[in-house]
Amino acid sequence: MDARAPTRSDEEPVLPTDGRLRWSYSARQVFAFDRKIAQRYRLRLARYAVLAQDIDSWAGEAARAGRVLSLFDCGCGWGGLVHCLEAEPNFTNLAISASDRTDQVTHKRDIYREFFVGDLTDGYPEIPSNHYDVVVCEQVLEHLECLDVALATLARVVRPGGVLAIGVPIFFPPLHLARKYLVPRVARLIGHPETASHLQAFSLFSLRRLLRAYPELRIVKTRGFRIVSGGLLRPLENYAWWWRFNRRLGELLPALCIEVQVLLVKSPA
16 A cells, blocks of 8 residues: 555545635745746746645645645646745655646656646546545646636545646637637737647636536636736846735735635535
8 A cells, every 4th residue: 555645534524614725825936947047036936836835735634643744746747836836844744646738747757646748638537536636726726728627527536525726828808818819810820839738728717617517626716927017027027025025915906916716625425
């Protein structure tokens, strides 16, 4: 038996069912892992640092209860979430699994207990239902043609009482409709097909409406990232106060941000 395997019952909740979550996040994370840009507190990568601090808290709670927290990173890319997590104190109390359409992990590939190569829209039938304490799906849904199977799969593999974290780019309505239907056509016309890689576009309102179609999932927190970032303001990303200011804006005005992260808890069995 894997020594890192979780020791818990499927009915044991990961979070208090009243949805109590952290409301303040430290700026201690240094975003040095982006090898192209040197800013210390990159707002573009804040979603991973903030989520890592949440996961670390849950892993700490699991450790105090004598169990390991199981995490599934769906669409893990090169391993950015793991890079943020390893800076946290309870990293060793995580059993991490991951998936992507191809295996492109370049950071600590051997840390994953399981790795699934495949498309989320195929449903990952090899993963049992009610299997992971925490499921993360960051910056994936916008690239999928069909969302029904993808969302049903994410809801299926998280355990009762567990957490599902979904992150996507958003636009203020009705700009999300222009992004979905107009921008891809223009991009292909002018010879920039990479801009057309997003097959879906969301506003915060449309995303929350979509997620409410899954009654077993309850939205407990919504937070935004990056109302304004980059460009002439990029040098400010070297300062912790700018990080804290943007985090506060993201908590207060998520609908106006460039991207959003929604945390949902699956109803206990």
